[in-house]
Amino acid sequence: MASRWTIEMVDRSFRDILDIDEPFGGKVMVFGGDIRHVLPVIPKSTRDKTVNTSLVKSYLWQRMEKIKITRNMRARTDTSFSEFLLRIGNGEEPTIRDDLVLLPRQLVIETTSDSTGSDALIEFPGETRTFLSFDSAEDDTNNYYQEDYLNTLTRNSLPPHRLVLKKNVAIMLLRNLDASNGLCNGTRMICRGFDKNVIHAEIMMGQNAFKHMFIPRIQLSPSENEGSEDTQLL
Structure with a gap:
C-alpha cells in the first residue's frame, strides 16, 4: 500500500548516503503484499492516479525479483x-x-436490509448488552451538529453508535491499542464478559492466543480526510 513516491525517495536516499548508483545503494530490500488486491489509499483520488501511485509504475519495478506464493x-x-x-x-x-x-x-446471503450481523447475533444464545457512544464535533461552538445526528454517522474506521454484544460472540478490534500484547487492528477475539465501561475479551489466534485482555472505553477520532467529528466510543 506504500506510495511509489515514498519508496523512490528511500531509493534515492540510500544511493546518496552509500554513494552507490544501484537500487537502494546495493542493499537488499524485501516488499510484501499482493499488488493485485491492495492499492495505495489516496483520498479523493481518481482510478488513474491511484494506479500511477502504485509500486508497479515505479522505475524500480523492473529491477525487482517477483516471488509468488502458489x-x-x-x-x-x-x-x-x-x-x-x-x-x-x-x-x-x-x-x-x-x-x-x-x-x-x-x-x-439474501437479506432485505444490512442487518446480517444483527440477525446472527439474535440467533446466538444469551442476553444482549448494548453500549452507546458519546459523539461530539470539534470546534462546533454554534452547536450545529446535534448528537442525535452524529449518532447516525458510521465511519469505516469506527464502530457503530450502538454496539450490541453477547458473551462468547466473536469480535474484531479496529485500532492498534497494545501491539506488544496482541491488541492490533484486525485482532480477532471472543467476548468473555463486559461491564459498564470495559469489555473482557480473549484473543483467538496468533502468538497471543488465549490471552485475556480488558478493553476500556476510549476516545476515537476518524482520520483527517474523513471529517472532523470527535467520537468517544467503546
Whole structure:
C-alpha cells in the first residue's frame, strides 16, 4: 500500500548516503503484499492516479525479483473459492458494469436490509448488552451538529453508535491499542464478559492466543480526510 513516491525517495536516499548508483545503494530490500488486491489509499483520488501511485509504475519495478506464493492457505479446504479469488486477482473473472464482479449465488446471503450481523447475533444464545457512544464535533461552538445526528454517522474506521454484544460472540478490534500484547487492528477475539465501561475479551489466534485482555472505553477520532467529528466510543 506504500506510495511509489515514498519508496523512490528511500531509493534515492540510500544511493546518496552509500554513494552507490544501484537500487537502494546495493542493499537488499524485501516488499510484501499482493499488488493485485491492495492499492495505495489516496483520498479523493481518481482510478488513474491511484494506479500511477502504485509500486508497479515505479522505475524500480523492473529491477525487482517477483516471488509468488502458489498455495492459498486460508482457502485450502475450499478449492472453488480459492480459484474464484485467483480469477479476480488475475482479471479473468467476468464483470458487469463499472468492472463490478458478480458474486456466485452460493456466496450470497439474501437479506432485505444490512442487518446480517444483527440477525446472527439474535440467533446466538444469551442476553444482549448494548453500549452507546458519546459523539461530539470539534470546534462546533454554534452547536450545529446535534448528537442525535452524529449518532447516525458510521465511519469505516469506527464502530457503530450502538454496539450490541453477547458473551462468547466473536469480535474484531479496529485500532492498534497494545501491539506488544496482541491488541492490533484486525485482532480477532471472543467476548468473555463486559461491564459498564470495559469489555473482557480473549484473543483467538496468533502468538497471543488465549490471552485475556480488558478493553476500556476510549476516545476515537476518524482520520483527517474523513471529517472532523470527535467520537468517544467503546
